[in-house]
Amino acid sequence: MLKRTIFIVLILCSSLFAVEEGNIKSEMESKIATITQILQNKSLSLESKKEQIAPTVDNLFDYKTMAKISLGRVWKKLSSSQQEQFTKKFEQKLKNSYFEKLELYTDQKVVVKELEKPKANRIYLHSEIIGTEESYEVIYKFYKVKNSNDWKIYDVDITGVSIIQTYRKQFSEFLKTKSFDELLASL
Amino acid sequence: MRYLSLIFILFFLMTGCSSKNISTPHTKKNIIATEQNSTQTSEDDEFDDEFDDETKEVFDPLEGYNRVMTNINDKIYLYAFNPISKGYAFVIPKPVRVGVSNAFENLKFPIRFVNNILQLKFDHSIKELGRFMVNSTVGVLGLFDVATKAGIKRYDEDFGQTLGYWGVGSGFHIVLPFLGPSNLRDTIGLAVDTAISPRTHSGLEYQIPKNNLESLGYASLYYTNKNSLHLGEYENLKKDALDVYTFFRDAYEQKRAKEILE
Numbered sequence: 001m002l003k004r005t006i007f008i009v010l011i012l013c014s015s016l017f018a019v020e021e022g023n024i025k026s027e028m029e030s031k032i033a034t035i036t037q038i039l040q041n042k043s044l045s046l047e048s049k050k051e052q053i054a055p056t057v058d059n060l061f062d063y064k065t066m067a068k069i070s071l072g073r074v075w076k077k078l079s080s081s082q083q084e085q086f087t088k089k090f091e092q093k094l095k096n097s098y099f100e101k102l103e104l105y106t107d108q109k110v111v112v113k114e115l116e117k118p119k120a121n122r123i124y125l126h127s128e129i130i131g132t133e134e135s136y137e138v139i140y141k142f143y144k145v146k147n148s149n150d151w152k153i154y155d156v157d158i159t160g161v162s163i164i165q166t167y168r169k170q171f172s173e174f175l176k177t178k179s180f181d182e183l184l185a186s187l
Numbered sequence: 188m189r190y191l192s193l194i195f196i197l198f199f200l201m202t203g204c205s206s207k208n209i210s211t212p213h214t215k216k217n218i219i220a221t222e223q224n225s226t227q228t229s230e231d232d233e234f235d236d237e238f239d240d241e242t243k244e245v246f247d248p249l250e251g252y253n254r255v256m257t258n259i260n261d262k263i264y265l266y267a268f269n270p271i272s273k274g275y276a277f278v279i280p281k282p283v284r285v286g287v288s289n290a291f292e293n294l295k296f297p298i299r300f301v302n303n304i305l306q307l308k309f310d311h312s313i314k315e316l317g318r319f320m321v322n323s324t325v326g327v328l329g330l331f332d333v334a335t336k337a338g339i340k341r342y343d344e345d346f347g348q349t350l351g352y353w354g355v356g357s358g359f360h361i362v363l364p365f366l367g368p369s370n371l372r373d374t375i376g377l378a379v380d381t382a383i384s385p386r387t388h389s390g391l392e393y394q395i396p397k398n399n400l401e402s403l404g405y406a407s408l409y410y411t412n413k414n415s416l417h418l419g420e421y422e423n424l425k426k427d428a429l430d431v432y433t434f435f436r437d438a439y440e441q442k443r444a445k446e447i448l449e
Contacts, residue, residue: 069234072241097427104423132281133288133332133416143234154234160445161438165238169437170429172241186429 019060019151021123024142028125029112031056039105050099057098062152063091065143069154070167074175082180089187094163107132120144123151247436248359256362257432263365264421268414276415286330287412292341293322293329294385294395301383302344306352311342343446347376351447360436365410368439 019027038044038052067087068075075083113126121144129136139157144150155164174183247253276284296319303312318334318341326333335341350372351357358371369377382389386409388402396402428434 065234069238072235072238100423100426104419132285133292160442162238162441165441166427166434166437168238168241170434173433174429 019142020149021144021151024123024125024151025112025115028127028140031060032110032112032127036110039102040107046103050102053099053102054095060153061094062143062145062154063087063094065152065154066090066094066164069164071171072168074171074180078180085184086180089184090167093187110138245433245436246359249361250432253360253362253436254432256364257435260362260365260367261431268411269418269421272411272414272418275411276418279415281416284412284415287408288416289322289326289332290329291386291409291412292332293319293326297383297385297393298346298380299342299344302346302349302380303342305346305349306344308342308344311344314339315342345373345376346379347373347443348447350376351443357440357443360440362432362436368435370440370443373443 034056035053038049041049044052064087067083067090070090071078071086078086109130111128111130113128116124116126118124123142123144125140125142127138127140129138136159138159140153141155141157142151143154145152155162157163171183174186279287296315300312300315300319303309303315318339321334321337321339322329322332325331355372357373360368360370361374363369363374363377366377381387383391385394386396386402386405388394388396388399396405424438425431425434
C-alpha cells in the first residue's frame with residue numbers, strides 16, 4: 001500500500017515538472033518568482049540559497065542538447081562514453097557559472113514578457129532583468145522534445161549574447177590547438 | 188595633436204581595410220569548404236542552422252595587438268580602476284551614484300536623438316526629446332529618471348549602430364585602450380558620438396567641459412561611477428572564458444549585431 005502511494009506521488013511529481021507548451025509562461029513566471037524570493041531572503045546564506053534554487057531549475061534545461069550544440073561537429077566524432085563525460089562536465093560548468101551569476105544579484109526585478117514561436121518546435125520566452133539604472137533582455141529558448149509534449153531549454157540569450165553560441169566558438173578555438181582530453185580537463 | 192593622432196588612427200584602420208581585400212580569396216575558400224561540410228551534417232542536426240558555424244574563421248588581423256591590449260586593460264582594470272571604483276562606492280551612497288548615472292545618461296540625449304533620426308526612427312527621437320525635457324526639469328537636471336518611471340523608456344542608439352543600420356559591416360575587431368572591445372565601425376562611431384557629446388570638449392557651444400582636462404575629468408567620473416554600479420561583473424564573466432580575448436570579442440560582436448537589429 002505504502003509502495004503504491006509513493007509510486008503515485010512520484011508519478012504526480014514528475015508530471016508536475018514537465019513543462020508543456022500551454023504552461024511555459026506561467027511555469028517560468030512562478031519559477032522566477034520563487035528564485036527571486038529566495039534571493040531576496042536576507043536570512044539565508046549564499047550556499048543555502050543555491051541549494052534551494054537548484055531543484056527549481058534542474059528540470060528546465062536539457063544539458064545533453066546544450067553540450068551537443070556547444071561542441072558542434074566534434075560531437076559526432078566522440079564515443080558515447082566521451083559524450084557522456086563531456087555532458088557531465090559541461091552541465092557542472094553551466095551550473096557553476098549560473099550560481100556565480102546569482103552572487104551578483106542585488107535588488108533587480110525580473111519580468112516575464114511575451115512568448116515567441118519562431119518554428120513549430122521552438123518557443124522563445126522573452127524576459128527582462130530590471131536593475132536600478134540599466135535593464136537586460138534575457139531570452140530562454142525552448143525546444144519540443146521529440147515524441148513528447150515536454151519543452152526544454154537549449155539556450156539562453158542575454159542582451160543578444162547566446163550562451164551556447166559563445167561556448168561553441170570557445171570550444172572550437174580551443175580544439176584547434178589542443179586535444180579533447182585537455183578540453184575536458186579545463187572545464 | 189589630437190587631430191593628428193586621429194588621422195594616424197584612421198590611416199592605420201584604412202591600411203587594415205586593404206589588407207582585408209588581399210586575404211579575401213583565402214577566407215572565401217574556407218567558407219565554401221565549411222558550407223559544404225555543413226550541408227552534409229545539417230540533415231541529422233536541426234540545431235546547426237540556428238547557430239553560427241563554429242569552424243568559420245573570424246577575420247581578425249589585429250589579433251596580436253588585441254590580445255596584448257586585452258591583457259593590459261585587464262591589469263588596469265583589476266589593479267587600478269576596480270580598487271578606485273570600490274573606494275568610490277564605499278564613500279558615495281548608492282542612491283547618489285544612481286543619480287549621477289542618470290544625469291550622465293540624460294546628457295547623452297543628443298547622441299540618442301541624432302542617431303534615432305539618422306536611423307529614421309522618428310517616433311523614438313520624439314520620445315527621447317520628451318524624456319530629456321521631463322528629466323532635465325522635473326528630474327532635477329537629470330538626477331532622477333522620472334521618464335522611465337512614467338513608462339517612457341530610453342532608446343539607446345549610437346553612431347556605430349547607425350552605420351550598421353545603413354549596411355556598414357563591423358570590419359575587424361579592435362580592443363581600445365581603457366574602453367575594451369570594439370571594432371572598426373564602432374570605433375568610428377565612437378569618435379563621432381564623442382564629438383557631439385555634451386560631456387566632452389570639441390568646441391560645440393552646449394558642451395560642459397571648457398578644455399580637454401575637464402573633459403577627461405568628466406570621463407573619469409562617468410566611468411568610475413558606472414563601474415561602481417557594476418562591481419564584480421567583469422571578474423564573474425571572465426570565469427566563463429576558456430580564452431578571455433576571444434570570449435569578450437565574440438560576446439561583443441554578438442551583442443552589437445543584436446543592437447543594430449533593434
